[in-house]
Amino acid sequence: MGRRKSHGSSKSKQHVTHQRQLSLAKRNEINALCEKLFVCEYAFHTALSINSAYVTQLWDNYVEISTILEKVKRLEEMKTESPKRSQGIGQFINWLKENGANLDGASVAEFPGYDLGLKAERNFQENELILRIPRGLIFSTHNAAPELIAILNDPLIQHMPQVALAIALLIERHKENSKWKPYLDILPTTYMTVLYMTAADMIELKGSPTLEAALKQCRNIARQYSYFNKVFQNNNNAVSAILRDVFTYERYW
Template identity: 30%
Template sequence: MEGQEETKLELFLQWLQANMVELRGCSIKYCGPNKGFGIFSSDDVVEGILLVVPLDLAITPMRVLQDPSLGPKCRAMFEEGEVDDRFLMILLLTVERLRKNSSWKPYLDMLPTTFGNPLWFTADELQELKGTTLYRATELQKKKLQLVYDDKVKNLVKELLLLDGDSESEVQFEDFLWANSIFWTRALNIPFSRAYVFPQMPEEQENCCSSETQVQEKAEKSCGVSGVQNKTGEDTSPSTQGETVWVEGLVPGIDFCNHDLKAAATWEVDVTGLVTGVPSSMYLLSADQIPYQIEKEIFISYGNKGNEELLYLYGFVINNNPDDFLMVHYPVEAFQNVPFTETKAQLLETQMAEMRCLLPRSLLDRGFFSTLPLQDEASDKCQSGWDCTYSWSGQRKKPSYLNKLVFPEEFLAALRTIAMQEEELLHVSALLEELGCGEERQPSAAEVQAAVWEACGDSGALQLLVDLFHMKMMELEEGSGTEDCDTELLEKAHVMEMPEEYVRDTESRDGGQLMSRNRWSSIVYRRGQKQLTRLFLREAENALQLCLSEQS
């Protein structure tokens, strides 16, 4: 380890000790420029508890609102709805990074200064993502962050630093980008007891309490769909007598655990202190009964995430990721040009149909080309949620391929509706009239789904799906070639932990291609996207062939 990293670590360990953090069965060590610091096992693990952190040390929206310097200004903006709870934490990180005498300095110095997510890519590295979903998403996100910085952050940080007596520090967009990346790569969704989040407060603190109530309301609304996931992938709900409030936050110490598919530890919250002896604390718990090998790195799991999500949020990928997925969507702009747009839009809304879908790799395990055992007939159930009689007139029978169709019904329902011809739309109206649907009784989602399927079957939807996959493959291959081209690049690659401009177009001694970590991650991700597109295209083509043969 370099001397500079040793000094940082020593100061950080002193800071943890001063803040009552207990390293009971682990140590923190430097893992290299790509991974930064990690947590390693030691020989004194007691009851599987590796690390204990008081939640008073966590960076949460409540902490920002209670901060003597930031609090008053942030409360005013928060109550007016100008900023949200995530912005508060990102703002705190931005300000503390620039403060000369920040109490958080030993922690902040340990954090990475650059990241492997596409927001930090060079222009050349970003070109490696062209044709993928991430390419466009990265462009849009960077523009959005730049606007937020220009409109809110720049002057606000200057003002807050001046209130702190600092007129010399200059805030840059990179400071805000850094804080944004720190939050998204390290934040946890933490279950607090309500009594801890909303303690009884004196009357003069009612304004602060009002702001904290808004934090709670937003946290409750975002629970489960917040985008910041529990890194353990486990149910960490504490067993408490009171109500649980989920709040996003950073927990220094715990957040140095790196990710692995096979987690060796999980984190839990100890509200009462009966487990750790430290009330209102978070602790790292060994997931194995078997004693750790000494000095072995301890990993947690960030959950079952595909490379698209891993690269976008955390800045790394997993080669041959079993949890990879493909996003497929029907373009909104194309829908505006289909015949009978308004009528079809109403049918889509009634059916609660989706214009996009996520296709996990695991779906292929039950597809046409799966090598896994067939499902039992008893478990062969319609995936759509509507009555699987399929035809009340008897004109259409249940497809023979149904139990092998891997595509979500909500998406197929949208494609059927989009592909319908005029006579098929009329047929749908007639079928719904038979059921007595009209001005007095609106048809249900199941009734419309069944009517649309009887009127047009699956052939139009499956043909549209095949076309979407062909279009996606063309976009993926346009700038980077085929899946085989990517495989060849990866086989010859020697990954270097340095920026692209220093290693591009350079050969190693054995003839391999020197490649930056960011470029390697991009190729792994896009190759996975091409592979999934090819495999799901094969499923769609086979389903279409069977559908047409049964219709004929």
């Protein structure tokens, strides 16, 4: 999972993302594209060792998936406001302190060219404690999104803890009055991973041993998205009720 949309920091605002409802025609088209993504698989009958034919097959599969995803993203496009992360710093610090965190002498600040980071407000002695964060403020499937229990038997959730964490984050992002709102509001909206690279960027990896891993990562995320789109559209449980109309590819990756 990758992109996370920011929302306003006012406590008076609900934590729910308000967006236009997709038409039935668009929803059906997205579902059909997701089916294509899920079966968009290249054969693994070639040797596992890297060779030019194998890499070419990986690349062709990536191009096919990218073309489908571009159609998906156009259909799912939702216009939402994305205030600067720095606007939520004050509320985030207050939230930390109210919940038992100790940040004496440290703060979160914006560093030109580097986005947000931890700033020392005074000189610290060697081995001096800088901050203390209670275990209860560590975002995890144990501390957040109790609704996740409804899909804990899902094979992807069971075998891929990082996927469970991603779904938990989406649940908290889109439900009302989440206690995690101040934390979620300052999360980055993009990351330096291959999922944010264009085909033109990716082609620069040709000839590199990292190309195979990068292409497989993009394929796996696309398949995960298509899988969970089907799960949320076809099931009636607490998780689907929250994510059915707000789950998109861009919010998942």
